[in-house]
Amino acid sequence: MSPYDPSAFPPFAVTVDLVVLTVRRHALCALAVRRGEPPFQGRWALPGGFVREDEDLAAAAARELLEETGLCVHDPAAAAFASENGAHIEQLASYGDPKRDPRMRVVSVAHLALAPDLPAPRAGGDANSARWAPVETFLEQGAEQTGPLAFDHAQILADGVERARSKIEYSSLATAFCPPEFTVGELRRVYEAVWGVALDPRNFHRKVTGTPGFLVPTGGTTTRQGGRPAQLFRAGGATLLNPPMLRPEV
Amino acid sequence: MSPYDPSAFPPFAVTVDLVVLTVRRHALCALAVRRGEPPFQGRWALPGGFVREDEDLAAAAARELLEETGLCVHDPAAAAFASENGAHIEQLASYGDPKRDPRMRVVSVAHLALAPDLPAPRAGGDANSARWAPVETFLEQGAEQTGPLAFDHAQILADGVERARSKIEYSSLATAFCPPEFTVGELRRVYEAVWGVALDPRNFHRKVTGTPGFLVPTGGTTTRQGGRPAQLFRAGGATLLNPPMLRPEV
DNA sequence: CCAAAAGTGTTTTAATTACACCCATGC
DNA sequence: GCATGGGTGTAATTAAAACACTTTTGG
Structure with a gap:
C-alpha cells in the first residue's frame, strides 16, 4: 500500500x-x-x-x-x-x-x-x-x-x-422464511419451495424434531393447514445442523 | 436510488x-x-x-x-x-x-x-x-x-x-494446497493440518479414492514420504464432493 | 363417513467407524 | 530384519429412504 x-x-x-x-x-x-x-x-x-x-x-x-x-x-x-x-x-x-x-x-x-x-x-x-x-x-x-x-x-x-x-x-436458516410460530408441515413446505422438490413428510418430521436445538415446541397447536391439529414450534438456538438436511438429487 | x-x-x-x-x-x-x-x-x-x-x-x-x-x-x-x-x-x-x-x-x-x-x-x-x-x-x-x-x-x-x-x-478445495501431483497421504495431511485433527489413514484412503471425480491417478508413484511407494494423483474435475468429507467433532 | 394433514413404527439400504491385516520400499 | 507409510478386507454401528399404519381434526 x-x-x-x-x-x-x-x-x-x-x-x-x-x-x-x-x-x-x-x-x-x-x-x-x-x-x-x-x-x-x-x-x-x-x-x-x-x-x-x-x-x-x-x-x-x-x-x-x-x-x-x-x-x-x-x-x-x-x-x-x-x-x-x-x-x-x-x-x-x-x-x-x-x-x-x-x-x-x-x-x-x-x-x-x-x-x-x-x-x-x-x-x-x-x-x-x-x-x-x-x-x-x-x-x-x-x-x-x-x-x-x-x-x-x-x-x-x-x-x-x-x-x-x-x-x-446445513443451517436452521429455513426458519427465517416462517412466522415466529410454525408447524413442521409449514417448515417442510418451505424446503420444498426453495429446493423445488417433494420431501417425505414422515421422514422430514422425524428428522427436524430429532435434531437437537433446531425446533422448540411452544405447546400450542393449530389447524390452519387443515387435518389433524399440528404442534407449533419456534426456531431453536441451533444455527448449524448436524447432521444436515439432505437435498434429494434432482 | x-x-x-x-x-x-x-x-x-x-x-x-x-x-x-x-x-x-x-x-x-x-x-x-x-x-x-x-x-x-x-x-x-x-x-x-x-x-x-x-x-x-x-x-x-x-x-x-x-x-x-x-x-x-x-x-x-x-x-x-x-x-x-x-x-x-x-x-x-x-x-x-x-x-x-x-x-x-x-x-x-x-x-x-x-x-x-x-x-x-x-x-x-x-x-x-x-x-x-x-x-x-x-x-x-x-x-x-x-x-x-x-x-x-x-x-x-x-x-x-x-x-x-x-x-x-464439501468441495475438492483441499487439493489447492497440494502440488500438481500428490499422494493420498499428502492430501490427508492437508486435511489434518487445516482441521487440526488426526484422520484414520485407511478410511481416508477409501473415501477419497472412492469419490468419483475427486482424484485422477497419474500412473506414477513416489516414495518421498518413505515407506511403500504411493500412487500419485491429480485433482479431478469434481468441485463438489457428495458425500462430503466428515470433519470429526473435537 | 370421508378427506386431509399429523405423527409413529418398521424394514431395507447405504455410509461411516474401528481395527485386523498385508504390501513394498529404505536402511 | 525391521521401521515406515501405503493399501485392502471386514464386522459393528449409525443414519437415511421407503412405506404401512394410526391419529385427529373439518365438512
Missing part, C-alpha cells in the same frame, strides 16, 4: 443491493422494484442504494431493507426476536465490474435477506413500483414477462438464490 | 486484501507483510492494495497475489492447470466499517487464496517484510510474538480460515 495520498487511488461509489427472498404460494419469490430514472429506467431491479458517509455496510443494508419493505432485522444477539416482521440478513458478495454501472465506478455489496411471507405486500410505495415474483420470473428465459433485471442484478439474484438453497441444508 | 449527481454519494476508496493460506510443516499458515508506513507502521498486515480505475475486483486480487507471492491464479475454466505455481482464489467478504481505516473511508473486498507450499518463501521483497506463519500466530492471544494484525485484518484472517476449514468438507 502506498502512502496516503488522495490522488493515489480512484474514487468509487459504494452501494448495497438486496436479494430479499420469501416463500409465497409454495414458490420462492424475490422482491424487485421498478427503476424510476436512467439508466435502465422502467426496468425491474433489486432494491438498494448508496452507503452513507458514516454507515457500516450491514447498517446500510438494514436501512434499505426497512425503507423498502418495513422489515426489521433479527439480531441474533438479541435473545428472542419479538418483532413480528423480522428478517434474517447476511452479506452475500460484492460486485465491482468497471462497466456494471454506465454512469460511474460503483462497487455493490450485495446482501441476502430472508423473510416470512408478508401479510401486506408492501408499504411506502405504489403497487406498480415494487413486487414479489417467483425467482424464475427474473432468471432463465422467464424474463419475458418482466424484461431482464437492471445492471448485473440477475447475476446477484442467482447468487443469492443459490446461497439460500445451499445454506438451508 | 436518487438521480445521478456526483455530490449525492460519498466517495470511498476500495481495496482488496488477501488471506493467503498454505500448509507448511503440518500447520495451516498465512502470509503476512510488514507495513512500511503509517498507520500501523511496522505491524504485520494482510497483503493488499487499492483497486485500480478499470480493474475488476477479481483482477485486482489476482494482481496483488502475483505481486506479493509470484503465484498465478488457476483459472477453473482453463482445462488443465499446467502452471506449477498456481493458486485457488475466491472472494471472501467485504469489510466497510467507517472507522476501519483512520485515514479515510475504505471498503476492502477480501479474497481467499489457497496455495501449495512454496519452495521459495517469497520473491520480490526482503525476508523481513513478508512471512508465512501458522494462523494461530495472528489469532487468539498468540499475537504475542508478532503483535496484532493491522486494521481489522485479524477478523478477516479468522473469516478466511473458517471459510477454508468448512469448504474443504
Whole structure:
C-alpha cells in the first residue's frame, strides 16, 4: 500500500443491493422494484442504494431493507426476536465490474435477506413500483414477462438464490422464511419451495424434531393447514445442523 | 436510488486484501507483510492494495497475489492447470466499517487464496517484510510474538480460515494446497493440518479414492514420504464432493 | 363417513467407524 | 530384519429412504 495520498487511488461509489427472498404460494419469490430514472429506467431491479458517509455496510443494508419493505432485522444477539416482521440478513458478495454501472465506478455489496411471507405486500410505495415474483420470473428465459433485471442484478439474484438453497441444508436458516410460530408441515413446505422438490413428510418430521436445538415446541397447536391439529414450534438456538438436511438429487 | 449527481454519494476508496493460506510443516499458515508506513507502521498486515480505475475486483486480487507471492491464479475454466505455481482464489467478504481505516473511508473486498507450499518463501521483497506463519500466530492471544494484525485484518484472517476449514468438507478445495501431483497421504495431511485433527489413514484412503471425480491417478508413484511407494494423483474435475468429507467433532 | 394433514413404527439400504491385516520400499 | 507409510478386507454401528399404519381434526 502506498502512502496516503488522495490522488493515489480512484474514487468509487459504494452501494448495497438486496436479494430479499420469501416463500409465497409454495414458490420462492424475490422482491424487485421498478427503476424510476436512467439508466435502465422502467426496468425491474433489486432494491438498494448508496452507503452513507458514516454507515457500516450491514447498517446500510438494514436501512434499505426497512425503507423498502418495513422489515426489521433479527439480531441474533438479541435473545428472542419479538418483532413480528423480522428478517434474517447476511452479506452475500460484492460486485465491482468497471462497466456494471454506465454512469460511474460503483462497487455493490450485495446482501441476502430472508423473510416470512408478508401479510401486506408492501408499504411506502405504489403497487406498480415494487413486487414479489417467483425467482424464475427474473432468471432463465422467464424474463419475458418482466424484461431482464437492471445492471448485473440477475447475476446477484442467482447468487443469492443459490446461497439460500445451499445454506438451508446445513443451517436452521429455513426458519427465517416462517412466522415466529410454525408447524413442521409449514417448515417442510418451505424446503420444498426453495429446493423445488417433494420431501417425505414422515421422514422430514422425524428428522427436524430429532435434531437437537433446531425446533422448540411452544405447546400450542393449530389447524390452519387443515387435518389433524399440528404442534407449533419456534426456531431453536441451533444455527448449524448436524447432521444436515439432505437435498434429494434432482 | 436518487438521480445521478456526483455530490449525492460519498466517495470511498476500495481495496482488496488477501488471506493467503498454505500448509507448511503440518500447520495451516498465512502470509503476512510488514507495513512500511503509517498507520500501523511496522505491524504485520494482510497483503493488499487499492483497486485500480478499470480493474475488476477479481483482477485486482489476482494482481496483488502475483505481486506479493509470484503465484498465478488457476483459472477453473482453463482445462488443465499446467502452471506449477498456481493458486485457488475466491472472494471472501467485504469489510466497510467507517472507522476501519483512520485515514479515510475504505471498503476492502477480501479474497481467499489457497496455495501449495512454496519452495521459495517469497520473491520480490526482503525476508523481513513478508512471512508465512501458522494462523494461530495472528489469532487468539498468540499475537504475542508478532503483535496484532493491522486494521481489522485479524477478523478477516479468522473469516478466511473458517471459510477454508468448512469448504474443504464439501468441495475438492483441499487439493489447492497440494502440488500438481500428490499422494493420498499428502492430501490427508492437508486435511489434518487445516482441521487440526488426526484422520484414520485407511478410511481416508477409501473415501477419497472412492469419490468419483475427486482424484485422477497419474500412473506414477513416489516414495518421498518413505515407506511403500504411493500412487500419485491429480485433482479431478469434481468441485463438489457428495458425500462430503466428515470433519470429526473435537 | 370421508378427506386431509399429523405423527409413529418398521424394514431395507447405504455410509461411516474401528481395527485386523498385508504390501513394498529404505536402511 | 525391521521401521515406515501405503493399501485392502471386514464386522459393528449409525443414519437415511421407503412405506404401512394410526391419529385427529373439518365438512
